[in-house]
Amino acid sequence: MSDLRKEKLQKKDKRIVKLAVEGSHGARGKDTTFRTKDSISTVSCIDELHHDDNARIGVAIENTYQMGPDKRFSVAALTDILQDVLTSYLQEERYEVEWSQKMTKTICEVIRARVKDLLIPRYKIIILVHIGQLNGQSMQMDSRCLWDTSNDTSVSYSFKNRYLYGVATVYAIYVE
Amino acid sequence: MTGMEEFHNGSEGAFNSEEADNIVKECIESVVGGDDYSQSQVNKWTASIVERCLTQLVKSWKPYKYIVTCAVMQKTGAGLHTANSCYWDTAMDGSCTVRWENRTMNCVVSVFAVAIA
Numbered sequence: 155m156s157d158l159r160k161e162k163l164q165k166k167d168k169r170i171v172k173l174a175v176e177g178s179h180g181a182r183g184k185d186t187t188f189r190t191k192d193s194i195s196t197v198s199c200i201d202e203l204h205h206d207d208n209a210r211i212g213v214a215i216e217n218t219y220q221m222g223p224d225k226r227f228s229v230a231a232l233t234d235i236l237q238d239v240l241t242s243y244l245q246e247e248r249y250e251v252e253w254s255q256k257m258t259k260t261i262c263e264v265i266r267a268r269v270k271d272l273l274i275p276r277y278k279i280i281i282l283v284h285i286g287q288l289n290g291q292s293m294q295m296d297s298r299c300l301w302d303t304s305n306d307t308s309v310s311y312s313f314k315n316r317y318l319y320g321v322a323t324v325y326a327i328y329v330e
Numbered sequence: 331m332t333g334m335e336e337f338h339n340g341s342e343g344a345f346n347s348e349e350a351d352n353i354v355k356e357c358i359e360s361v362v363g364g365d366d367y368s369q370s371q372v373n374k375w376t377a378s379i380v381e382r383c384l385t386q387l388v389k390s391w392k393p394y395k396y397i398v399t400c401a402v403m404q405k406t407g408a409g410l411h412t413a414n415s416c417y418w419d420t421a422m423d424g425s426c427t428v429r430w431e432n433r434t435m436n437c438v439v440s441v442f443a444v445a446i447a
Contacts, residue, residue: 251409258413266415278418280425280442282399289408292369296376297399298384301444306395325397327418327444 225274227307227326235268236311236322249287249318258283261322269324280325287318301327345394345424345443350387354428354439357382367404367435376400379439387441397442405434418444 243261247253262283269279286293299308305328312321361378365371380398387396403410416425422445430437 249409254409254411258411259415262413262415266417270417278423278444279416280397280418280444281415282412282440283414284401284410284412286403286410287408289406291404291406291408292367292372293401293403294372294376295399295401296380297397298380299395299397300384300388301395301397308397323399325442327395327397329419330447 220276223274223276223305223328226305227272227274227277229307229309231272232269232307232309232324232326233311235265236309236324237313239265239268240311240313240320240322244285244313244315244318244320246315247318249285254285254318258285261285261320265322265324269326274326276329278327278329280327282321282323282325284321285318286320288314288316295321297323299325344421345426345445347424347426349390350426350441350443351428353386354383354426354441355430357386358428358430358437358439362402362432362435362437364432366433367402372402376402379437383439383441387443392443393446394443395446397440397444399440401438403436403438405431405436410436410438412438412440414440414442416442 239261243257243264247257262281265281265283266279269281284295297308299306306326308323308325310321310323312319314320357379361382362375365375379400379402383398383400384396387394387398401410401412412427414425414427416423423443425440425442427438427440430439
C-alpha cells in the first residue's frame with residue numbers, strides 16, 4: 155500500500171504500473187470494477203518502488219532562462235537500447251505467467267536505467283513494456299501524444315519469437 | 331481505488347487521475363462498446379479511442395503534455411502483461427491506466443500526463 159504523498163522537490167524514478175490480462179479472467183491485485191451490460195471496466199493499482207517517509211516541501215525551481223534543450227535524444231541510440239534489452243531478455247524464452255509478470259517489470263527498470271545513463275538533462279522519461287503470448291490472436295496498439303514535436307520524441311521496438319512477443323516504447327519529454 | 335490515493339494529495343498542481351479515468355472509460359465505451367472484435371475495424375478503433383481521449387483531456391485546459399496509448403487485443407485465452415516505468419516529478423505528473431473488456435476483446439488504455447514548467 156502506498157502512503158499519501160506530499161509535494162516533492164526532486165525528480166524521483168519510482169512508478170511501475172503492472173497489469174495482467176489473462177484470457178477472460180478478472181483483474182489481479184486491487185482494483186475497482188463495475189459492469190456495464192456485457193463489458194467490464196477496471197482501473198489497476200500502482201506498485202511503488204521506494205517509499206519516501208520524509209515529507210518534502212515543494213519549492214519553486216529557479217528560472218534558468220533556457221530556451222531549448224542542449225542535448226536531444228538520439229532515436230538510433232534509444233532503438234539500440236530497446237533492441238538490446240528485449241533480445242537479451244526474451245530470446246528463446248517461453249511465455250509463463252509468473253515469469254512474464256516479473257520480466258515486464260525487470261525489463262522496464264533495465265531500460266529506464268540505460269536511458270538515464272545517456273545523461274541527457276531536463277528530460278522526463280516514460281517506458282512502456284508489453285509481453286504477450288502468441289496464440290493466434292490479433293492485436294493493435296496505438297498511441298497519440300500532445301507535446302512539443304521539436305523537443306520531445308518517442309521510440310518503439312518490437313520483438314517476436316516462437317512463443318511470445320515483446321513491445322517496448324520510450325517517450326522522452328523535455329522539461330521547460 | 332486505494333492504489334490511486336497518492337495522486338489525490340490535495341495539491342492544485344497534481345494530476346487528477348480519477349477524472350482522467352472517467353474520461354477514458356467514456357471514450358472507450360463510445361467507440362467500441364457493444365462491438366465484437368473485427369480485424370478490419372480495429373485500426374480505426376484504436377485511432378478513434380486515442381484521439382477522443384486526447385481531445386477530452388485537452389478540454390480541461392490544464393498545463394500538461396499528454397501521452398495516450400491504447401492496445402486492443404482479441405480474446406483467445408492468450409496472456410498479456412504490461413508494465414511501465416517513469417522518471418518524472420511525482421508531485422506534478424501522473425498516469426492513469428484503464429482496462430476494459432467485453433466478450434470478444436480486451437482493451438488497455440494508458441494516459442500519462444507530464445506537467446509543463
